[in-house]
Amino acid sequence: MEYNPKEIEAKWQKIWDDLKCFNAKDDFSLPKYYALVEFPYPSGEGLHVGHPRPYTALDIIARKRRLQGYNVLFPMGWDAFGLPTENYAMKHKLHPAAVTKNNIARFKKQLKSIGYSFDWDREISTTDPKYYRWTQWIFLQLFKHGLAYKKNMSINYCTSCKVGLANEEVVDGRCERCGAEVVKKMKNQWMLKITDYADKLIEGLTDLDYLESIKAQQINWIGKSTGAEVYFKLTNISEPLVVYTTRPDTLYGVTYMVISPEHPYLEEYKLLIENIDEIREYQTESSKKSDFERSEIAKEKTGVEIKGIKAVNPVNNKEISIWVSDYVLMSYGTGAIMAVPGHDKRDYEFAKKFNLPIIEVVSGGDLSVEAYTDIEEGVMVNSGIIDGLEVKDAKVKIIEYIESKGIGKAKDNFKLRDWVFSRQRYWGEPIPLVYCDTCGWVPIEESELPLLLPDLETYEPAEDGESPLSKITDWVNTTCPKCGKPAKRETDTMPNWAGSSWYFLRYIDPHNDEAFASKEKIAYWMPVDWYNGGMEHVTLHLLYSRFWHKFLYDIGYVNTPEPYSKRTAHGMILGENNEKMSKSRGNVVNPDKVIDDYGADTLRMYEMFIGDFEKSAPWSENGVKGCRRFIERAFKMTDFMTEEDNYSKDMETLMHQTIKKVTKDFEIMKFNTAIAQLMAFTNAIYAKGSITKKEFADFLILLNPVSPHVTEELWSLCGFPGYIHQQKWPQYDEAKTVxxxxxxxxxxxxxxxxxxxxxxxxxxxxxxxxxxxxxxxxxxxxxxxxxxxxxxxxxxxxxxx
RNA sequence: GCGGAUGUGGCGGAAUUGGCAGACGCGUUGGUCUUAGGAGCCAAUACGGAAGUGUGCAGGUUCAAGUCCUGUCAUCCGCACCA
Known part of the structure; x- marks a missing residue:
């Protein structure tokens, strides 16, 4: 008997499709298991061998759970809005929807050829109006609960193309396409108040089964800090300058202040600033730098003193100078700082460069050489009312003091920023709001959803950086849903993080026209039991979707405060040369080719055998061959199968050990060692020269989640009853593993x-x-x-x- | 600079609570079968002639360290100077 994967795989994929044997059942009496993988962005390039790694891993879990008697939901869909599709469509004068359709068809064909047990009847696409109707609906709920607001935010603007650019389209401060200079341009944009959920997003992590490194990254990204807001009086101006500090205890060490070049006071009080021209010039220069560049070129501090306005240190009434410098970012805290050069490295450098005074307020260190920053503990000096206190006590006392004097208050602050929700692009969900001169921003009626994307001749953004939708006047011009007067539609669209923030809920009830999913089905299927995805999505996507879910929980539409009870992450697959796989490096391996040469079962096995699932690993064609060889050896075991329907005496221990190892290793994502155990078992069988019927049947079930086609085929060839996917997962006896x-x-x-x-x-x-x-x-x-x-x-x- | 990781044979990688370092696979070498084999099967394979030596490097704890502690070096990923 020859092993012919092409024939076997096509045969079994058809049988599974016809039987619909992997479809989830909405039978609430069964124990459920919801396994989720991140749905892909269907790019024009198709799959590469990196994609199947996480899919295969959770397909193994899904198949194992079915064998263990669970009703499994393992769905797949498409995160299909986005920039590359739109750019491709523009370039080739196609409709993005048509491009998307083709890309999805290609991805789907490839995924099907790998033999995943997805429930294809629940397939979704974020670009489907039936889907984005509910994305828009959730946005409207956010808006109605005051979590969406407009704010002036800067965008990257190409001075030559006259369009807004995504961060990734900006290379070294220049436009990726034309090479022209990119500047920051202020635009009034929609924001979502994720910061309202900052504390909840940290606290919610406590009981979740997430990898510790994932929790750590989320917590660090949210970046909660405890400190105080302090109000500094200004000369000539009645409004104070508000700063945020984590170290109010160092107030006596403040010798100057710094505000960000984007700080609104510069515009507001320009008439009082004597050297406004100099400051304008500095603003222009820093607008060309990205925030990251500002940090990169931190070696040499730059800045301009504001002439004509001074600040007063509220604890000692000393007059101090105010500077503008781009080492202070508008996006964190209040965009202004109190500088404590004695104990902050950046402030120290700045003070040295501009000859500003430096005062020691925590004893220790040598300020003539460098800032003394090891000040979590220590004794306050030169510090008025807190002089001589320990840092810990000084913080408490100074906060009491500033609160009593009305010159500040205790405050928590977060690194996390609100979510910029506007894109000046076509290929995204339209934001379902209209602007009325009388009523302001008004949501469209929920019965009007979905608000469809209008068809366009051209998808180029408008010359002033506005969305292409702004050019369709008969779409833009509408009437106010509230007062009926003429009004204008919002022309920005949503970012592609929107659709992916709730897709796991739609899989539960994908054809529902009354709600994004029915409450009964949500109650049964949620939460997701196991979610696997890339480490690169651990901060943005994972936080955004947890935020939306927590919001839906708060307004009573879902039954769990957290969407995912377990979250793991896979490592990247590198090219054979140990570099990241990319077209430009010419090291991309296409799974179609691997399937053609070796079969899907071999591809699946090698994806899992390649190494530690959580780490990156280079592809190796020889490694693929090794897996194919093992499958062939398994295939040939039928040649020496006996008729005994039990474990043989000399194989009993190894059999129980193998069941135990495979059972446990799959659960902890040690797929490589589970497969190694199956190989070792096979080697032992070859050494012995025979295998019993029972041993072979259980071996096949253990191997089935990894290589489902060949195991179905062998099951049927051996005349075992039914299909292998209907069997029970083997049990081991601990006592017999020794x-x-x-x-x-x-x-x-x-x-x-x-x-x-x-x-x-x-x-x-x-x-x-x-x-x-x-x-x-x-x-x-x-x-x-x-x-x-x-x-x-x-x-x-x-x-x- | 900050945050997250990672360093084990020629290569990918194994190794409960500290307890035989190198499972399994690749590659290589030899044997066998064959008209033939870039197939299959069998065997060997960390280094060293040996005593011995070996998990990035230097110390330490211990009967015993890849694993624990201190210091240090290197590499990769992410980033928003986090005040």
Missing amino acids: EDEIEIVIQINGRNKTKIFISSDMSREDMEQLVYKNQEILNVLEGKQPKKVIAVPKRLINIVV
Whole structure:
């Protein structure tokens, strides 16, 4: 019998499709399991071998769960709005919807050829109006609950193309396409108040089964800090300058202040600023730098003193200067800082450069050399009312003081910023709001949803950086849903994070026209039991979707405060040259080719055998061959299968060990070692030269989640009853996983000397006695007297002489 | 600079609570079968002639360290100077 994967795989994929055997059942009496993988962005390039790694991993879990008796939901869909599709459509004068349709068809065909057990009847696409109707609906709820608001935010603007650019389209401060200079341009944009959920997003992590590194990244991204807001009086101006500081205890060390070049006071009080021209010039210069560049070129501080306005340190009433510098970012805190050059490295550098005073307020260090920043603990000096106190106590006292004087208050702050929800692009969900001169921003009626994307001749953004939708006047011009007067539609669209923020809910009830999903079905299926995705989505997507879900929970539409009870992450697959796979590096491996040469079962197995699932690993064609070889060896085991319907005596222990290892390793994503165990089992069978019917059947079930086609085929070839996907996962008996006789090592002073066989249940005491009785041990002791004997059952005996 | 990781044979990688370092696979070498084999099967394979030495490097704890502690070096990923 020849192993012919092409024939076998096509045959079984058709049978599974016809039987719909992997479809989830909405039978609420069954135990459920919801396995989720991140749905792909259907790019024009099609799949590369990196995609199947996470899909195969959770397909293994999904298939195993079905064999364990669960009603499994394992869905797939398309995150299909986005920039590359739109750019491609523009370039080739096509409709983005048509491009999307083609790309999806290609992706789907590729995924189907790998034999995943997705429930294709629940397929969704974020670009489907029936889907984005509900994306818009959720946005409207956010708006109605005051979580969406407009704010002036800067965008990257190409001075030559006259369009807004995404961060990734800006390369070294220049436009990726034309090479012209990119500047920051202010635009009034929709924002979502994710910061209202900052505390909840941290607290919610506590009981979740997320990888610790994922939790750490989320917590660091949210970046909660505890400190105070302090109001500094300004000369000539009645409004104070508000700063945020985590170290209010260092207030006496403040010798100057710095505000960001984007700070609104510069515009508001320009008439009072004597050197406004100089400052304007500085603003222009810094607008060309990205925030990241500002941090990168931090070696040399730049800045301009504001002439004509001074600030007053509220604790000692000293007049201090105010500077503008781009090391202060408008996006964090209040966009202004109190500078404590004695104890902050950046402030120290700045003070040195511009000859500003430096005062020590926490004792220790040598301020003539560098800032003293090791100040989590210490004693306050030169510090008025908190002089002599420990840092910890000083913080408490100074906050009490500033609160009582009305010059500040305790405040938590977050690194997390609100979510910029506007894109000046065509290929995204239209924002379902209209602007009325009388009523302001008004949501369209929910019955009017979906608000469809109008068809366009051209998808180029308008010359002023506005969305292409702004050019269709008969779409833009509408009437106010509230007062009926003429009004204008919002022309910005949503970012592609929108559709992916709730897609796991739509899979539950994908054809529902009354709600995004029915409450009963949500109650049954949620939360997602296991969600696997890339580490690169751990901050943005994962936080955004947790935010939306928490919001839906708060307004009563979902039944769990968290969407995913478990979240894991996979490592990247690199090219054979150990570099990231990319077209430009020419090291992309296409799964179609691997399937054509070796079969889908081999591809799946190698994806899992390639290495530690959580780490990146380079592709190796030779490694693929090894997996194919193993499948062939498994196939040929039928040649020496016997008719016995039990485990043979000499294979019993290995059989139980194998069931145990595979069962456990799949759960902890150690797919590589589970497969290694199956290989070791096969090697033992080949050494013995025979396998019983029962052994082979259980071996096939263990291998089935990894390589489903060939195991179905062998199951049927052997005449076993039914289909393999209908079987029960094998059970192991812990007692039978242990050998009766085991080999242990004998060490002298920690060095291996010899090995002996003992009964595996021998007690520690009996093992110690062996040192004086066992001839083998007496030989290696060469008459030396043991000073101490350490015996570890099942492991070793170490003799100290 | 900050945050997250990672360093084990020629290569990918194994190794409960500290307990035989190198499972399994690749590659390589030899054997066998064959008209033939870039197929299959069998065997060997960390280094060293050996005593020994070996998990990035230097210390430490321990009967015993890849695993724990201290310091250090290197590489990768992410980033918004986080006040």
